[in-house]
Amino acid sequence: MKFGFIGAGNMVSAIVKGMTANGYDGKNIFITSKTVTSAAKLAEACGANSCQTAGEVIAASDVVVLGVKPHILAEILPGLQADFAAKKPLVVSIAAGKTLAYLAENLPKDMPIVRVMPNINAKIGASTTGICHNDAVTAEQLEAVKAVFATIGSVAEIPENHFGIFSVIGGASVAFAYMYMDALARAALKAGMPKKQALEIAAETVKGSAEMVLKSGEAPWSLVDQVCSPGGTTIEGVTTLQAKGFEAAVVAAFDAVLEKDKKIGRGEV
Numbered sequence: 001m002k003f004g005f006i007g008a009g010n011m012v013s014a015i016v017k018g019m020t021a022n023g024y025d026g027k028n029i030f031i032t033s034k035t036v037t038s039a040a041k042l043a044e045a046c047g048a049n050s051c052q053t054a055g056e057v058i059a060a061s062d063v064v065v066l067g068v069k070p071h072i073l074a075e076i077l078p079g080l081q082a083d084f085a086a087k088k089p090l091v092v093s094i095a096a097g098k099t100l101a102y103l104a105e106n107l108p109k110d111m112p113i114v115r116v117m118p119n120i121n122a123k124i125g126a127s128t129t130g131i132c133h134n135d136a137v138t139a140e141q142l143e144a145v146k147a148v149f150a151t152i153g154s155v156a157e158i159p160e161n162h163f164g165i166f167s168v169i170g171g172a173s174v175a176f177a178y179m180y181m182d183a184l185a186r187a188a189l190k191a192g193m194p195k196k197q198a199l200e201i202a203a204e205t206v207k208g209s210a211e212m213v214l215k216s217g218e219a220p221w222s223l224v225d226q227v228c229s230p231g232g233t234t235i236e237g238v239t240t241l242q243a244k245g246f247e248a249a250v251v252a253a254f255d256a257v258l259e260k261d262k263k264i265g266r267g268e269v
Contacts, residue, residue: 001028001063002028002030002060002061002062002063003019003024003028003029003030003061003063003064003065004029004030004051004057004058004060004061004065004089005030005031005032005039005057005064005065005067006033006054006058006064006067006068006076007032007033007034007067007068008031008033008039008041008042008067009033009038009067010120010123011067011118011120011122012031012042012065012067014118014120014122014123014127014152015065015118015122015148015149015151015152016029016042016046017046018122018125018151019046019148019151020046020047020048021125021151024148024151025047026047026049027047027048029043029046029048029049030048030049030051030057031048031049031050031051032054032056032057036050036052039051054080054083055083058080058083058084058086058087058089059087061087061089062089062090063089063090063141063144063145064084064089064090064091065092065093065094066091066092066093066094066095069095070095070096070097070098070264073093073095073098073106074106077106077107078106081107084107084108084111085108088108088111090112090114090141090145091103091107091111091112091113091114092113092114092145093114093115093116094115094117094118096117096167096171096261097261097262097263097264097265098265099115099160099265100113100132100133100134104134110136111136112134112136112137112138112141113134113136114131114132114133114134114137114142114145115131115132115133115160115163116129116130116131116145116149117129117130117163117167117170117171118149118152118153118171119170119174121153121174122152125151125152125153126152127149127152127153128153128154128170129152129153129154129155129156129170130155130156130157130166130167130170131145131155131157131158132157132158132159132160132163133145156170164258164261164265167257167258167261168254168257168261169254172253172257173254176250176253177206180206181202181203181206182199184198184202185198185199185202188201188202224238
C-alpha cells in the first residue's frame with residue numbers, strides 16, 4: 001500500500017517518522033507541501049518521495065492524508081477534484097473541526113473518508129489519536145489507517161458526534177497538562193529548587209498518576225482521597241485548588257475549545 005501526504009508540517013513529520021521507524025518503507029510514501037521545501041527535507045530524512053504537486057501525490061497513493069490546516073483545506077480541495085476522481089484513494093483528514101459531511105461535500109461522490117485527530121505527543125510516539133470514518137470505508141482500509149497511527153501512539157475509535165469532545169480531551173488538553181507541570185515547576189523554583197529538576201519531578205509524577213488511573217481502574221477522586229490524610233498537607237492543597245476555581249477553570253477551558261472547534265466546523269473562522 002502506498003501513502004501520500006499533502007502538507008509537511010509538524011504533525012505530518014511526526015507521522016511519517018513514526019511510520020518509517022516502525023517498518024514502513026519510505027519508497028511507498030509520497031509527500032508534498034506548499035513550498036515543497038519542507039516536503040523535500042522530510043522525504044530526505046525518511047527515505048520517502050518528495051513531489052512537486054498534490055496531484056502527483058494523489059496519483060501515486062492508495063491512501064492520501066490531508067495534513068493541512070482547516071482554512072488551507074478549503075482552499076485546495078476544489079482544485080483537486082479531478083485528481084481524486086481519477087484515483088479514488090482512501091482519504092484521511094487531520095484537519096480540526098472539518099466533519100465527514102464537509103469532506104464528502106468537497107470530494108468526489110462516494111469517496112472513502114477517515115477523520116483522524118492525533119496530538120503533538122506524536123513526536124515521541126505517545127499520541128492519543130481519535131478516529132472515525134464514513135460508510136464507504138472498508139474494514140481493511142480502517143485497519144490500515146489504525147496501523148499507521150499506531151506507530152505514533154494509541155488509537156481509539158470515536159463516534160463522530162463525540163469528535164469535538166475528543167479534540168479537547170485528546171488534543172488541546174495536552175497544552176493544559178504542559179501548563180500544569182510548568183506551574184508546579186515555577187512554584188518549586190520560587191521555593192528554592194532548580195526549575196529543571198522540579199520540571200523533571202513534576203513530569204514524572206504526572207506520568208505516574210496517569211498510569212495509576214489507567215491501570216488501577218479507580219476513579220480519580222477515589223485516588224485523591226487516598227493521597228489526602230486527615231489534617232494533612234495534601235488536603236490543604238486540594239481545598240485551595242478548589243477555592244481558587246481550579247476545576248471550574250478546566251471546565252471553562254474545555255468549553256472554550258469545544259466552541260472554537262464547532263465554529264471551525266461551521267466555517268465561521
